[in-house]
Amino acid sequence: xKEVEQDPGPFNVPEGATVAFNCTYSNSASQSFFxxxxxxxxxxxxxxxxxxxxxxxGRFTAQxxxxxxxxxxxxxxxxxxxxxxxxxxxxxxxxxxxLIFGQGTELSVKP
Amino acid sequence: xxxxxxxxxxxVTQMGNDKSIKCEQNLGHDTMYWYKQDSKKxxxxxxxxxxxxxxxxxxxxNRFSPKSPDKAHLNLHINSLELGDSAVYFCASSxxxxxxxxxxxxxxxxxxxx
Numbered sequence: 001x002k003e004v005e006q007d008p009g010p011f012n013v014p015e016g017a018t019v020a021f022n023c024t025y026s027n028s029a030s031q032s033f034f035x036x037x038x039x040x041x042x043x044x045x046x047x048x049x050x051x052x053x054x055x056x057x058g059r060f061t062a063q064x065x066x067x068x069x070x071x072x073x074x075x076x077x078x079x080x081x082x083x084x085x086x087x088x089x090x091x092x093x094x095x096x097x098x099l100i101f102g103q104g105t106e107l108s109v110k111p
Numbered sequence: 112x113x114x115x116x117x118x119x120x121x122x123v124t125q126m127g128n129d130k131s132i133k134c135e136q137n138l139g140h141d142t143m144y145w146y147k148q149d150s151k152k153x154x155x156x157x158x159x160x161x162x163x164x165x166x167x168x169x170x171x172x173n174r175f176s177p178k179s180p181d182k183a184h185l186n187l188h189i190n191s192l193e194l195g196d197s198a199v200y201f202c203a204s205s206x207x208x209x210x211x212x213x214x215x216x217x218x219x220x221x222x223x224x225x
Contacts, residue, residue, distance in 0.1 A: 008152075032210070032212055033212075034212040034213075042218070042219075043201060043216035043217060043218050043219055044154065044201075044214075044216055045216070046212065046213045046214070049212055085152065087154070089212070091209065091210065091212055093210065095167070096159065096166045096167050096208060097142075097207075097208035097209045097210045098156060098159070098167055098209075099156065099209050099212065099214060100156075101146075101153070101154040101155075103151065103152055103153050104152055
């Protein structure tokens, strides 16, 4: 079983749509969680951290359910510029702070 | 000013050759990494150095040898290249062993082995 699992997509949505991505992780020792964004043929960049109480950054909302080992990302009012791959990431403190990346979920926002 | 820079960006070479990729960061970070992203887009950690000390060494063939001459540089040397080594190799850096979760990646080095 992969340590971090995501639906690879692609998710094809119209502009203005709301879209949600899910992620599950297998290592209960995972301590912190993040969403990264990777544009085509570019490097990954941190989008946002995910806090236990859930957190929002503009149109983006991240949620964490430690009991179910599940993380989500909700994007409201999708823009064309949101088209990218979204990577779920967990941090294993007990392994030297190793960051484990999911395969990513591809999002394509169409006009 | 590029924060994490790696060279070369593109590398095409024959099987059996030896090649190196260089990485430098000007962010003053303590920790540097090499990640490999294969054709299926999985980003897998290979190595991590903290202040020139190796702290993460995943199951990587010993044909891959990282070297950190100082905390701002982490180079990757690959011996006897194989077809399966074709991938994009990303260098990254972070503060405090990445416990805060933010890694700054270079633009990647796309290696093609023929």
